[in-house]
Amino acid sequence: MGRPSLTTESGLVIYGINNIFLVRPDVGQGRVECRIKGKILKESEAEYNPLTAGDRVEFERDSEEMGMILSRSPRKNSFTRWNIKGRMPQTIGANIDLLVCLASPEIPPFRPRFIDRVLVAAERESIPAAIFLNKTDQGFTDELALRLAVYESLGYPVFTGSALKEGPGKKFMEALKGKTTLFFGQSGVGKSTLVNRLVPDAAQKTAEVSEKYLRGRHTTTYSILFERPDNSALIDSPGVRDFFIHDISRDQLSHCFPEMVPYAGMCRFNPCTHTHEPGCVVREAVSAGKIHQDRYESYSRILEELNIS
């Protein structure tokens, strides 16, 4: 058994922790544990974590199971979370075909404001987004149904189900086919439970939501990709408590609200922040009930934050 020759291979990043990256080679079986050759990738010099689940890389092996990453292939897109007011960016998935924002009705509580932020971030990256309301066994009120209908009317598919009890349903499974889907959401909404349901040998850790605070326990700590036999892949990601919108300009923000897009450039002032300016067609649309008040409220709050940061 000699040392394998140094040929360049390509592969898919399954996860990265502490600068060790697990790569699934495109050709052949198994997994290769890789480090980055020369410690820094030129494609990612300014980034907090250079590689994440879903990235495609070129690597060379120094043994059957160990190797060195030479480069990162250009990304179609990537999804980054900025917690603590934009001070700690973390890329949690790359080359995503669908972002599913998971939510739950009660434990943890349903937070449309949080969902709106995630949708804005997805729009910004042009990543198609959908909502999965999990834990329907914990209750499903008419009010919640109405709130979800708003998202559906905006073109975001809405799925409901229970990862733990009856499963996610056929419609959801159809939507995942052939795609790389990122599961994202507050801690404790059931992302890992859903992954375990859909990938029988995933064995992702799950943990009960704190009864006292109705918050999850941040059980998943790094993004990890699972491939399914139907040519789809799922990325489980670490849950967050808050989600901040960061590197987006104030003018750009309304482009990330699909219901505001038809009014682009129609206000008396241009640019218009759609907050106080006279002759603002967006605010007229809110008053006329064409834009949902609550979505407008999310817009205003994010804009306010962008002013401060």
Ligand SMILES: Nc1nc2c(ncn2[C@@H]2O[C@H](COP(=O)(O)OP(=O)(O)OP(=O)(O)O)[C@@H](O)[C@H]2O)c(=O)[nH]1
């Ligand atoms: N009743 C009910 N409980 C669920 C359902 N799905 C998940 N849970 C429970 O919710 C808790 C949190 O689930 P996890 O899968 O760990 O949540 P997560 O979103 O991965 O959380 P983080 O990894 O912290 O982001 C666990 O106790 C699960 O058993 C469901 O459909 N119904």
Ligand SMILES: [Mg+2]
């Ligand atoms: Mg989890």
Ligand SMILES: [Zn+2]
């Ligand atoms: Zn306006």
